[in-house]
Amino acid sequence: MVGVHVRAGFFGAVASAALAIIMLVQVMAPPIEVTAQSSTVLELGAGIDESLEDHDSDGLAEYLVISVEVSVYVPGSYGLHGSVPSTSINANVGPLPLSIGSQELELRFSGADISSLSSPRQLQIMVEAYSRDVTIETTSRTYTTSMVYDPADFELPSGALGTYVYLKGDRVIIEGPVMQVTINQTRPELTFSYSGDAADSTRSSITYTEVVAFDDLDEDGIYDEGSDQERYQADLNLVDWKLETDFTGGYDIALYGVLQLRLVGTATVAAWAKMTFRVDSDSLRMDGTIQKFDIDIDLWQPLDADRLAVRHRLEDVSGGRDIMVGGEGDNMTGDPFVLKVVTEDGDTQGVYSWSNEVSVGPTEPDQIIEARSWFVLDGNGASVWFSYPLDTENLVLHHDPTVGMDPDNYPEMGGNPPFLENRPLLMIGGALIGTAVIMVTVYLRIRSKKAKGPFNEGKPGLKGGD
Amino acid sequence: MLEIAASLKDVLVGLLIVLSLSLTVIGALSWYKTSSPRIAMVTGAFALFLLKGVGLAVGLYMFDLVDVPTEFAGAFDSMLALDVIILLVLYLALFRKKRER
Numbered sequence: 001m002v003g004v005h006v007r008a009g010f011f012g013a014v015a016s017a018a019l020a021i022i023m024l025v026q027v028m029a030p031p032i033e034v035t036a037q038s039s040t041v042l043e044l045g046a047g048i049d050e051s052l053e054d055h056d057s058d059g060l061a062e063y064l065v066i067s068v069e070v071s072v073y074v075p076g077s078y079g080l081h082g083s084v085p086s087t088s089i090n091a092n093v094g095p096l097p098l099s100i101g102s103q104e105l106e107l108r109f110s111g112a113d114i115s116s117l118s119s120p121r122q123l124q125i126m127v128e129a130y131s132r133d134v135t136i137e138t139t140s141r142t143y144t145t146s147m148v149y150d151p152a153d154f155e156l157p158s159g160a161l162g163t164y165v166y167l168k169g170d171r172v173i174i175e176g177p178v179m180q181v182t183i184n185q186t187r188p189e190l191t192f193s194y195s196g197d198a199a200d201s202t203r204s205s206i207t208y209t210e211v212v213a214f215d216d217l218d219e220d221g222i223y224d225e226g227s228d229q230e231r232y233q234a235d236l237n238l239v240d241w242k243l244e245t246d247f248t249g250g251y252d253i254a255l256y257g258v259l260q261l262r263l264v265g266t267a268t269v270a271a272w273a274k275m276t277f278r279v280d281s282d283s284l285r286m287d288g289t290i291q292k293f294d295i296d297i298d299l300w301q302p303l304d305a306d307r308l309a310v311r312h313r314l315e316d317v318s319g320g321r322d323i324m325v326g327g328e329g330d331n332m333t334g335d336p337f338v339l340k341v342v343t344e345d346g347d348t349q350g351v352y353s354w355s356n357e358v359s360v361g362p363t364e365p366d367q368i369i370e371a372r373s374w375f376v377l378d379g380n381g382a383s384v385w386f387s388y389p390l391d392t393e394n395l396v397l398h399h400d401p402t403v404g405m406d407p408d409n410y411p412e413m414g415g416n417p418p419f420l421e422n423r424p425l426l427m428i429g430g431a432l433i434g435t436a437v438i439m440v441t442v443y444l445r446i447r448s449k450k451a452k453g454p455f456n457e458g459k460p461g462l463k464g465g466d
Numbered sequence: 467m468l469e470i471a472a473s474l475k476d477v478l479v480g481l482l483i484v485l486s487l488s489l490t491v492i493g494a495l496s497w498y499k500t501s502s503p504r505i506a507m508v509t510g511a512f513a514l515f516l517l518k519g520v521g522l523a524v525g526l527y528m529f530d531l532v533d534v535p536t537e538f539a540g541a542f543d544s545m546l547a548l549d550v551i552i553l554l555v556l557y558l559a560l561f562r563k564k565r566e567r
Contacts (some may be wrong), residue, residue: 419533420472422526430480438488438557445561 042078042129044141045069045102053108060155064109066091066143068127072098076136081128082107089113089123092247111154120150163281163288165251172243172253174279176288179405181279183253185243188236188277190293191317192350192403198411201318204341204350206403208236208312211259211275211297213305213390221372221387223309231305232270234259239275250281261303271301283400290333290404295386296365302392307372309388314339314352315381323382326351333402337373339382347409354401358388365398471539478546479522485553486515492560515553 048068052061068080078098083090091107107127114123128140163176171182171191180195188208193199213232214223223230239257246252256276260269276296283292295310314323326338326348335353342348356373359365372387388397493509496502525532534542 419535420468420475420539422533423472423476424523424527426473426476427480427523427527430477430482431484432480433477434481434484434488437554438484441558441561 041072041074041076041131041136042098042139043071043073044127044129044139045071048125048143048145049104050145050147058155059153060111061153062111062155064111064114064123064149064154066107066109066125066127066145067104068107068143069102070098070105070129071102072100074136075099076131076133078129078131080105080107081130082109082125083128084109084123084125087113088116114149115151115154117149117151120148120152122146122148163251163284165245165247165253172245174251174253174291176284178288178407178410179291179403181291181403183243183255183277183279185255186241187239188241188255188257188275188312190277190279190403192291192352192405193318194349194405194410202321202349202405202411203317204321204352204403205315205317206312206352207315208277208295208310210234210236210311211261211273212309212311213261213303214307214309216306221307221389222374223307223385223387230264232261232303233264234261234273236275250284252278252280254278271299271303273300274298285404287407289407290402292400292402295399295401297388297397299395299397302395303390305390307387308390308397310386312384312386313381314341314375314384316341319380320344321349321380323377323380325377326353332406333404335402339375339384343409348406349409349411351404351406352384352401353404354386354399358386359398360388360394361396362393363396365396367394371399468536468539471536471543472534474543475534475539475546476526478543478550479519479526481550482546482553483516483519483523485550485557486512486519489553489557490516512553512556515549518549 045068048066051065051067053063053065054061066082068082070078070080072078075098078096080093081090082092089109090113091109093105093107096105107125123145124142125145126140126142128138130136130138163174165172165174167173170185172185174181174183175195178195180191180193180199182191184190189205191203191205193203211234212223212230215229215231216223217229218224218227222228236257236259239259241255241257244254244256254276255278256274259273259275261271261273262268263270274297276294276298278294278296279291280294283294284290297308297310299308316323320343322342324340324342326340331338331353332351333353335355337355338351338353340348340352341350354373356371357368358371360367360369369389371389373385374387375382375384386399388399489512490509493505493512497505497509522532526534
């Protein structure tokens with residue numbers, strides 16, 4: 001019996017040891033999870049490359065760049081989303097059109113997010129590859145960086161200037177420390193305002209409504225509906241607009257659509273053009289108060305007309321402010337033509353400005369020419385026109401107006417008013433209440449005296465002996 | 467709360483003016499009849515209350531000379547209310563029956 005027990009004990013010990021070894025191996029094995037739902041579409045590589053970007057050479061990195069190899073088996077539009085679980089560290093790339101084969105995509109993790117870590121460590125990054133085709137399932141893989149990263153070695157990327165971009169309804173919102181810019185995904189409308197709580201009360205919009213090609217009969221560059229001859233027209237509200245975004249190194253947001261320029265008075269489409277509105281972080285001023293945006297028009301056919309005019313409208317959306325012509329003191333953008341959004345107190349909050357210098361070219365806009373611009377102020381808005389000369393060779397056009405918000409006139413928000421409100425009507429009400437009290441007391445006094453008869457105790461008042 | 471404090475302030479100013487005016491008039495009439503120096507002094511005190519009320523009304527509502535800071539709202543309303551209560555008590559005291567001994 002003792003022998004049996006010893007044998008059982010021996011085998012038990014061996015089994016326990018084996019189990020312990022198996023468990024130890026599992027614990028020590030690197031936590032790699034591969035969950036490729038559809039391996040024939042796209043695969044993520046086994047390893048990653050790591051590098052740091054220090055644009056201002058101050059020894060602090062603005063970005064941690066993780067390069068991931070992607071093997072594409074079915075061409076399409078794909079993007080990557082990388083995140084470090086349990087942190088706010090995340091990055092995106094794409095979606096980008098990828099052809100069959102292997103390519104490297106870079107995920108740029110902002111130094112601002114990494115600097116918020118509590119201690120130096122290796123980063124576990126979960127990378128998800130997704131397709132624009134919603135029928136294709138996401139592929140994901142988790143990687144561990146080979147280097148240990150110290151949050152003290154990272155800083156906010158100066159190119160992003162503390163801005164963050166998010167989607168709300170049909171708008172892409174670029175929220176900066178001073179200014180908020182929004183781009184409508186469904187039509188060419190851009191709004192600008194102060195950021196944060198002041199956004200809704202300080203919003204102005206620029207809406208592009210129409211493109212007209214006309215013969216400039218009076219040769220003044222201005223589209224005069226009475227004297228010039230309209231040849232072609234495109235209603236920008238009828239265009240199918242699409243949005244493209246790229247958040248590598250900041251933000252690059254482009255709204256584009258194909259215009260059908262119709263012969264005036266007919267439904268005949270005489271020409272097509274691609275129109276693009278672009279906002280990117282490289283065009284944001286360092287202090288986040290001024291944002292340039294690009295208008296690109298790519299004519300697919302030459303137009304038989306003298307000039308192309310773009311009609312748009314600047315409007316105070318929040319209300320209570322006026323649109324006025326900017327003067328010398330309002331030229332915060334450096335552009336010669338300025339329209340400013342002014343409060344009732346005369347403070348300039350927003351500006352919309354532009355230069356008449358535009359770039360044109362056959363395929364790339366590499367020649368500078370002079371455009372014309374004019375505007376009509378009407379209460380809380382202004383109708384603005386840009387007019388560009390047309391020729392048969394230069395089919396590509398680039399113009400870059402600017403929007404800005406004056407940081408000195410950021411409205412005071414929240415908190416209590418400094419003083420109590422004064423309402424004279426309530427004071428009169430108090431006086432009436434007091435009068436009523438006196439009249440009631442006098443009436444009661446008189447009634448009491450009458451009830452007592454002629455022998456009363458005397459009238460109310462002060463007596464010398466009291 | 468600030469709305470209530472602001473409204474209370476305005477009502478109390480009105481009450482202050484009416485009560486102090488009534489007491490000043492009553493005091494003046496009594497002094498006219500009795501020519502008592504003591505009554506003159508008391509009437510003078512009521513007149514000062516009236517001056518305070520009228521001065522507040524002019525400063526707050528007419529020439530925008532006076533504004534009550536919101537941090538001071540509670541204390542200001544309390545002091546005004548105390549003034550009104552003092553005057554009301556003094557006013558009602560005039561109608562108090564003299565006790566027969």
